[in-house]
Amino acid sequence: MTAAAVGLSHSPLIGRNDPPPDVRAAVDAAVGEARDFVRAFDPELVVLYAPDHYNGFFYKEMPPFCLATEATAVGDFGSAAGPLPVDTEAARALARGVLDRGVDLTVSARMTVDHGFAQPLEVLFGGIDRVPVVPVFVNGVATPLGPVGRVRALGTAVGEAAAALGRRVLFAGSGGLSHDPPVPVLDGAPPRVADALIEGRPPTPEQRARGEQRVLQAGRDYAAGSGAMIPINPAWDRLVLDTLESGRLADVDGWSVEWMGAEGGGSAHEVRTWIAAFASLAATGEYRMTSRFYRAIPEWIAGFAVAAAEPV
Template structure:
């Protein structure tokens, strides 16, 4: 059965801190092309690779990746809340097969997910309950991070397992590219912040609003140039997209985590979702990137990209 891919950036600031209309129209056009690609491909199941931002995964237990047989969206930054439409049987089949292929995969029967998972489902499918989905968390925030090569190997195992299904599988990656938003760091954090990052007590509505307001203000400061955050790096972003387009994914094995942060900011590690998804696609053989869009958008604190491939 055929496999396809859509990879796109996300940002909690979409709709809250908008760039000029011409930029929004460009993004809307790229998303519409992705939606047309999906309609033509007509997937039977979506395997969604996405990160978390200390809303579902915490240092008490922080796996490098985790597959969900059930998932609930928390509804941060105005995104949808409630149950994700998980294809439970397919999720169990993929999880078991990936373990057989030698990947130490964590399984969650009730994964909590945030806008990183929800945005692509809303943008591409009009909701979190519209398409059978297998959600897969890929850690791109919480240090220490494993080698990039392991993410490629993990994605290849998922793709190998998916190729054995009698279904049209669409891999979706959510995250990146270069960006450096104000994400808390455990190392050196004050005791209250460290405890929140470790245990993950759900914040009150007031606490959540204060945190979201800080991110919104950071976006405004970033767009105005009054910030110490690492700048968006279009050169790095496009070099990354070139590698994804080339199909020569073994190149990523030499990339270091320190290089990611120095060149593209602390949250550039989210491109691990892209590496996993493209490696999953490549497990079925040669692929072609059929569309590619890129735009640096300071208002969203993101090098923003949308690609399709099959």
């Protein structure tokens, strides 16, 4: 088996509420470098860790993580819609391998995914249907959240199980670093909102459009300095990236749920996808980061990062 890893932030506001041209150019250059890295690696399989934003997973059943043997993208915020080319045989083998290693794992035979999964596939490969993939949902929004160490254990188990496949496997983590977008919260929600968060009734096109417009306006307000969201925290973001780059992944076991939220905002737990991806790579041996980019981008309500790593 040959392995590599990529971490890539996503944002539904990319292309809709962009930062100044020089910042966007720097992001594009970093993404281009990651794309070149992936092209050179030429993966036969992508294990993609990503969160959900109440498009596929709801409080009626909210697992800490879930592996898909089949998945379809909803096409929110202009991302691609339709089925993902899930390698079902590989997905089942990974699920068995993870469970055999003592990590509890939910399996979905019909997962619904959103821009958190679709955007990295579009950015890195030019579409959601270009490469065999195993989607792994990692909850980073819906409380209560489990210990971060369990996410590291998940990534380690997936990496060890993937080694038995004998293929070139890219482990990808999709998530923003510090960010606090207007994501609905169940506690204290009005009955109509609470019901939607629990039952997961699909929004009408009009409701989806209104929700997306609210996020877009929140990004504009935040960039103008008038938003009430927790600020992007570059110092905390550097700590996250330094920890991943150093390979000292066991350090994350001491990161409490409360500390992460206070430092990085309500959606900072999307970094769990990065932790899982790099833990998967670490399970195959020592690694080194080949590229690392970071920029605080209020227009996208995100500490935005791109990084790639390969075995030493």
